[in-house]
Amino acid sequence: MPSSVQILGTGQLVDLSRQLRRAGGPRLRQNMGRHIRRAAEPLQKDLQRSIQSVSLPGSGRKVRGGPSPTTRPLRTTLAGAVRISVRQGASPGARVWLDRSRLPADLRNMPWVIENGRVRHPVFGNRRRWATQWARPTGWWSRTVQAGMPKMRAEVERVLGDVRRDLQ
Incomplete structure (x- = not known):
């Protein structure tokens, strides 16, 4: 079942966030956020490739009937909804998730439907x-x-090790 993937609140991440706040280094905080986002990007890309490669064989009719009435390709639309968010503060971390608000209303449940098998x-x-x-x-x-x-x-x-070295 699709849901978000999070790396949150680990002791090291919380301690480092506090040290950054005390050090008052907005540049360090921005760099840490950017590097954490880059760490999550491969997972986002893998999820997008994975949904693009899901096979949905038709049932019944063997001959295709004509052009699709919709201009939005299903798999590309779903792949575009896989997002990354990075938080800093009280509960810092990275999150890779499927943003249902980026999907058309009639496709909001489609990622879960495809995961379970029946469309x-x-x-x-x-x-x-x-x-x-x-x-x-x-x-x-x-x-x-x-x-x-x-x-x-x-x-x-x-990334946490690199930032920790920069603080010392």
């Missing part, structure tokens, strides 16, 4: 005729996050 939709916009497509449960979100988290954690720890 039901009207045929070419005709609400009297419906088709069901099955996505092979590839775990486009959960498996990708599971594979990317160790790298993201290691990179954040490296």
Whole structure:
């Protein structure tokens, strides 16, 4: 089930945030935020590639019927909603998440639907005729996050070490 991935409130991150605040170094804080964002970007890119590669085979009809009534490609729209946010302050950290507000109203549940495998939709916009497509449960979100988290954690720890050295 897609949800956000967060690296928050670890003792090192909280202590470092306090030291930065005491040091009064806005430049250091900005640099730390930028580096933490860069640490999360590979996971974001992997999630975007993963949703782009999900296969949704059709059921029933073997011949394609015509152009899509919509101008927005499904997988590209979903990939565009994967976001990163970096927080500094009381609970500093990085978060990779799927922003439902960036999706059209009729696609807000689609990432979860694809994760579970069943996609039901009207045929070419005709609400009297419906088709069901099955996505092979590839775990486009959960498996990708599971594979990317160790790298993201290691990179954040490296950034924390660099900032800690700058403070000393």
